[in-house]
Amino acid sequence: MFTGIVEAIGTVKEYKPYDDSESGGQGVSITITDASKILNDCHIGDSIAINGICLTVTEFSEDVFKVGISPETIKRTNVSSWINNSKVNLERAVSQDVRFGGHYVQGHVDTVATIVSKENEGNSIIFGFKLRDSQYNKYIVEKGFICIDGTSLTITNVDKDDIFYISMIKHTQQNVIMPLKAIGGEVNIEVDLTGKIIEKQILLTLENQIENENSALNKVISKIVDERIKKYMDKK
Structure with a gap:
């Protein structure tokens, strides 16, 4: 870790x-x-x-x-x-006496992204990125964590074209390699594990509810279907 x-x-x-x-x-x-x-x-x-x-x-x-x-x-x-x-x-890898200053990072890279923009804003640099593999876009959220080339960063914005942005302060610029890369360069991306865990839990819960005829979800679906059928029959 x-x-x-x-x-x-x-x-x-x-x-x-x-x-x-x-x-x-x-x-x-x-x-x-x-x-x-x-x-x-x-x-x-x-x-x-x-x-x-x-x-x-x-x-x-x-x-x-x-x-x-x-x-x-x-x-x-x-x-x-x-x-x-x-x-x-x-x-x-972290030891028991390390302060947890970033976020939980596995070191299991999901995909790569391309640097599509790089602009100065005061002492900071605003980088824009586009993922190679679009299936990971769902884990990219504004103010969420992301690990880029091993650096824990916060997503500041995601636009309609799924380009996401981070703002890198001067201290970070001096201690990581990203400022050395030009537009078009590639970076490693590990999305926040929390999103993956939540998605998996929701999918498993839904699957279990659907497979169980007596589950709360099936009862709600049955009720909705019955009400729709009744409305349809009443109109005839």
Whole structure:
């Protein structure tokens, strides 16, 4: 679990494809440098979020660590756009003594978005984004949480074309990679898990109510149908 509060900006030192036959395709091995700030308490097998992707440390030294990335993760994220010397956001998994300053982030990226606008507003930058996969638009709500490249942010507006916006203050600009990206650049998106949980609970409840002939929902539906039939028959 993560908070979406970026701890350091690392650099991709090596992007190396490898045969990941067990996963049914080509995975990659990524080596990240400039990471000493988050490696002082590192162990093999620890989770580190790289641009919001929860990945497992397989090797590390004082300033460098390595992770492997599966084909499924590559499809969901912007990993394929990383090249040597790309800058990436880094965050360690939370520990029991970490203050929860962002929001609940799993590190399970849902999709990517494209930066469609970038405008200065005082000391802030207003970014606009368009999701690649429209099925996630339903989880994008004004004043809701969103995790973009591993950064916990608040959605300020959603327009009629499903473009959503965030406002990034100067402090955040200085500590994350997004200001380095141009219009047309891609970012990783993890929508707020709360919306998914609520949706699932509602669907399961409705399914159970519909399957049960004696449920409150079926009784209400039956009553409405009976009333409509009666009105129709009375008119004849």
